[in-house]
Amino acid sequence: MRVPKRESPLGRRANGPTPKSDRNFLVRLTAEERKEIAEIVRLLAERPRQFRLQFLSGDAPADEAIRDEMSVWALDASTAASIAAEPPLPEGATRLRVVDSDGRTVFERETADA
Numbered sequence: 001m002r003v004p005k006r007e008s009p010l011g012r013r014a015n016g017p018t019p020k021s022d023r024n025f026l027v028r029l030t031a032e033e034r035k036e037i038a039e040i041v042r043l044l045a046e047r048p049r050q051f052r053l054q055f056l057s058g059d060a061p062a063d064e065a066i067r068d069e070m071s072v073w074a075l076d077a078s079t080a081a082s083i084a085a086e087p088p089l090p091e092g093a094t095r096l097r098v099v100d101s102d103g104r105t106v107f108e109r110e111t112a113d114a
Helices: 029-044 077-085
Strands: 049-055 066-075 096-099 105-110
Touching: 029 049, 049 077, 066 077, 077 105
Parallel strands: none
Antiparallel strands: 049 066, 049 096, 096 105
């Protein structure tokens, strides 16, 4: 049995391939709109990474100075540093260090009164 081809409400054939010009909707967008879509796609494609925030005291060697530690998830090191810089340091801590999943320090700051 053969199915007859019929017109869709949009004026294209409901059965059969969509014309190539209808498939590439990006050509109808402005350059700014295409850049915005590309940025959204880039952000959605990235996966958050885990970073450790280490709160350190200034009176001990670096590996013994960790007073508190917490994890944050961020897209990159600069975002993790921004997250880390917002809250005040816990009592007794004079330094903050952001460490990536490979154990590298990606950001460090010391309080002004340290």
